[in-house]
Amino acid sequence: MIRLNGLIRFLNFTENNMEYLQFLLISFFSYVFIPLTFALSLYSFRRFIPLPFMAILLVSMILSPFLISIFLYYLLLLIPHQNPLFYVFMPFILVLFLFWMFRKNIPLFIGELNQRVRKSKIKSDWRYMAFMNYAALVVISFFLLIFFNRMFTVSILGHDMLEYALMARIISNQQAITYVSDIFDPSSGFYYVALHGLAFPLMGVWENLWNRISGLNSDLFFRSLNLYFGIQIFLLLYYSLRKINPFLGSIALLLLVFTKGFFYALNDYHIDTCRIAVFCCSLFLLIYTIQQQNFYLAAIFAVACGFHGFTHSLGVFLSFLEIAVLFFSLRFNIRKRLVWVLGVLGIFLIMGGIHYFFDSLWGTHWIFKDIKFY
Amino acid sequence: MKKPLILFLIGTGVVLINILIVLNLFRTNPENDMNMVYRGIDTSVKMWLNGRLGFFFNFEYIGIINWLFIPLLLIYFFTGQFSVLFRVYLLFFLLALLIISVKGFFNMRYGLTVLPLFIFLNLFFLFRIFEFYRFNINQLYSFLVFLCVLSLINFFINYRASVNKIFIRKINSRSDFVTNNPDTGYLSNKIRSASHSTIKLIEHLISYRDSAEGVFQTKLKNAAKIYSRSMFNRFFSDPLPLELVRHINQKGVFKDSLFLVNNLPLFFYYTHQKGVYFWCEDDFYWDSTGRHSLFKGRSLNEVHAFIKNSLKCNYIFSCTSYDIYDPQFLSFVQNFCSIDYIDDSKYYVLYKIK
Numbered sequence: 001m002i003r004l005n006g007l008i009r010f011l012n013f014t015e016n017n018m019e020y021l022q023f024l025l026i027s028f029f030s031y032v033f034i035p036l037t038f039a040l041s042l043y044s045f046r047r048f049i050p051l052p053f054m055a056i057l058l059v060s061m062i063l064s065p066f067l068i069s070i071f072l073y074y075l076l077l078l079i080p081h082q083n084p085l086f087y088v089f090m091p092f093i094l095v096l097f098l099f100w101m102f103r104k105n106i107p108l109f110i111g112e113l114n115q116r117v118r119k120s121k122i123k124s125d126w127r128y129m130a131f132m133n134y135a136a137l138v139v140i141s142f143f144l145l146i147f148f149n150r151m152f153t154v155s156i157l158g159h160d161m162l163e164y165a166l167m168a169r170i171i172s173n174q175q176a177i178t179y180v181s182d183i184f185d186p187s188s189g190f191y192y193v194a195l196h197g198l199a200f201p202l203m204g205v206w207e208n209l210w211n212r213i214s215g216l217n218s219d220l221f222f223r224s225l226n227l228y229f230g231i232q233i234f235l236l237l238y239y240s241l242r243k244i245n246p247f248l249g250s251i252a253l254l255l256l257v258f259t260k261g262f263f264y265a266l267n268d269y270h271i272d273t274c275r276i277a278v279f280c281c282s283l284f285l286l287i288y289t290i291q292q293q294n295f296y297l298a299a300i301f302a303v304a305c306g307f308h309g310f311t312h313s314l315g316v317f318l319s320f321l322e323i324a325v326l327f328f329s330l331r332f333n334i335r336k337r338l339v340w341v342l343g344v345l346g347i348f349l350i351m352g353g354i355h356y357f358f359d360s361l362w363g364t365h366w367i368f369k370d371i372k373f374y
Numbered sequence: 375m376k377k378p379l380i381l382f383l384i385g386t387g388v389v390l391i392n393i394l395i396v397l398n399l400f401r402t403n404p405e406n407d408m409n410m411v412y413r414g415i416d417t418s419v420k421m422w423l424n425g426r427l428g429f430f431f432n433f434e435y436i437g438i439i440n441w442l443f444i445p446l447l448l449i450y451f452f453t454g455q456f457s458v459l460f461r462v463y464l465l466f467f468l469l470a471l472l473i474i475s476v477k478g479f480f481n482m483r484y485g486l487t488v489l490p491l492f493i494f495l496n497l498f499f500l501f502r503i504f505e506f507y508r509f510n511i512n513q514l515y516s517f518l519v520f521l522c523v524l525s526l527i528n529f530f531i532n533y534r535a536s537v538n539k540i541f542i543r544k545i546n547s548r549s550d551f552v553t554n555n556p557d558t559g560y561l562s563n564k565i566r567s568a569s570h571s572t573i574k575l576i577e578h579l580i581s582y583r584d585s586a587e588g589v590f591q592t593k594l595k596n597a598a599k600i601y602s603r604s605m606f607n608r609f610f611s612d613p614l615p616l617e618l619v620r621h622i623n624q625k626g627v628f629k630d631s632l633f634l635v636n637n638l639p640l641f642f643y644y645t646h647q648k649g650v651y652f653w654c655e656d657d658f659y660w661d662s663t664g665r666h667s668l669f670k671g672r673s674l675n676e677v678h679a680f681i682k683n684s685l686k687c688n689y690i691f692s693c694t695s696y697d698i699y700d701p702q703f704l705s706f707v708q709n710f711c712s713i714d715y716i717d718d719s720k721y722y723v724l725y726k727i728k
Contacts, residue, residue, distance in 0.1 A: 162639035191660035258525040261435035
């Protein structure tokens with residue numbers, strides 16, 4: 001029998017009130033407010049950025065949690081040892097500033113959103129298509145409900161996820177990002193053995209900073225990342241195929257969720273959905289960039305590549321490959337291509353790639369040390 | 375006439391190749407490295423199919439449609455719809471696969487990176503091929519529904535298989551179970567070489583036992599039933615060994631004691647005690663100066679003295695399935711430690727060093 005005890009507890013709001021309230025606040029800010037503000041910013045530059053409205057929304061939803069990570073990274077690297085309030089309010093102030101700056105476009109943005117939702121009804125050319133669409137929706141909603149419920153009942157127990165959570169704890173305890181050859185916590189004896197970027201642990205730092213202000217000890221937001229990025233993968237895949245044929249979109253979602261590896265990736269707290277979502281997003285932007293030959297799009301593509309690299313070492317290699325593809329696909333002379341690619345590489349470095357440069361020189365030496373791959 | 379034939383061949387091919395690969399991959403050599411066995415890459419065939427080319431053929435984790443990319447790409451090539459841009463994309467994709475194959479073969483999670491892309495490309499190719507050869511669109515829809523049903527069946531078969539795999543791992547790791555059975559070697563070989571169905575496994579295990587061992591049969595059957603149930607319940611209940619964590623967090627009990635922690639970061643996350651991070655399979659422990667060997671170049675007596683006097687550890691926090699990764703560590707635990715606390719699932723265990 002299916003017991004949705006976690007969900008019921010959450011909806012009842014009877015115990016752990018403050019923890020749930022904090023989770024709702026962080027989630028609203030990170031999953032709703034920042035993505036919408038980021039989307040609003042991109043939408044305001046729609047004359048320069050030829051992305052469809054829904055694509056802007058999707059890209060914003062995927063990239064926004066990483067914006068928090070990169071912002072915290074630079075704050076903790078350049079202005080360390082400040083009050084936690086400082087680190088929490090700085091992103092907040094920045095987003096509010098963006099919101100205020102582009103406030104004139106809000107009615108247009110809402111109007112467009114409303115129009116897209118109304119237009120989203122699928123015209124069926126096959127009598128079973130509607131059935132399949134609903135079947136996909138029901139199956140995926142059922143799984144997501146179980147995973148959402150799980151988030152409130154099951155603690156983090158996986159090895160890798162705990163490594164990231166402990167790294168987040170080390171950073172938030174020292175309120176600084178430092179590069180040392182051995183990441184060792186003398187208070188607990190924990191040694192960080194992973195070699196990947198800090199984007200994911202910094203999302204944990206984000207919650208830990210809220211914890212420091214509220215005096216709570218919650219990791220609900222960190223647990224929810226898995227599911228959030230999983231949903232983004234579904235949306236991006238559906239959106240990409242729906243343009244070709246809506247039926248393909250529904251089938252793709254079912255094929256994805258019926259794969260044990262992906263099912264486990266959604267079920268077990270891990271970095272996987274996060275890095276896969278940002279990888280898919282960078283590819284999505286690469287295709288648009290090559291089609292439109294637009295430098296602003298290339299800049300957003302570079303941001304996605306930077307975040308992908310900052311999340312996982314595999315992302316660095318895949319991002320370099322993607323940038324190479326961009327170089328060969330541009331329809332300019334070699335000199336202009338080089339200028340574009342150098343610009344993209346610069347943004348890639350600023351948006352997280354630089355971490356590996358620091359880590360290789362002054363830190364754990366990243367992949368330039370004796371490692372055993374698992 | 376041609377079109378239904380092609381459809382039939384594709385459909386049959388999907389089923390046949392799935393069956394062939396599944397049959398091949400379930401063969402395991404009992405002498406192989408346990409870590410490799412659990413990762414499904416313990417033989418050279420499995421290393422290629424589940425590891426290096428796992429993003430195509432690891433049907434257990436990656437699903438059954440990824441390999442279709444190869445024939446679909448070839449068919450798509452003959453449709454003549456390959457633009458220069460598409461070739462560049464394709465080159466990128468193949469290079470990405472190469473990186474995953476070289477660096478990520480050991481862990482199937484890396485193969486998962488390209489799964490959404492595979493699904494996108496396969497469906498895209500199928501759509502364009504059906505369009506090019508002017509198949510009826512309903513035939514495409516029917517074929518996709520067929521693939522979906524096949525994926526669902528594969529999902530349930532593999533979910534069941536993984537439950538059994540973990541069950542095998544658990545009974546393999548129960549040191550008390552192994553030491554209490556005189557023919558341990560035979561038994562564990564049987565466990566490892568058995569098929570992935572729990573019922574078949576149990577029948578396999580009990581087939582060489584006479585009826586006098588009825589207690590053993592009943593115990594194993596019950597264990598399998600309980601385990602299947604607990605695997606389902608793990609979606610709804612917390613597997614954190616809360617009582618054990620509370621035991622370790624007791625104030626005063628472990629005062630001035632350090633713990634040797636066998637690759638279980640949960641110790642550092644959920645307890646307030648101080649530990650020394652250790653991983654028995656690689657024989658490394660880590661401190662502020664980096665990693666060092668523990669067993670290498672030391673006898674068990676010397677290791678015991680080193681842990682007690684230099685590392686100042688009086689306890690080992692481990693789990694029974696990790697203990698068996700290294701025979702030396704297992705021997706140390708059996709000869710120099712006693713169980714201080716073991717959680718209800720008999721998985722996490724706190725040893726007191728004598």
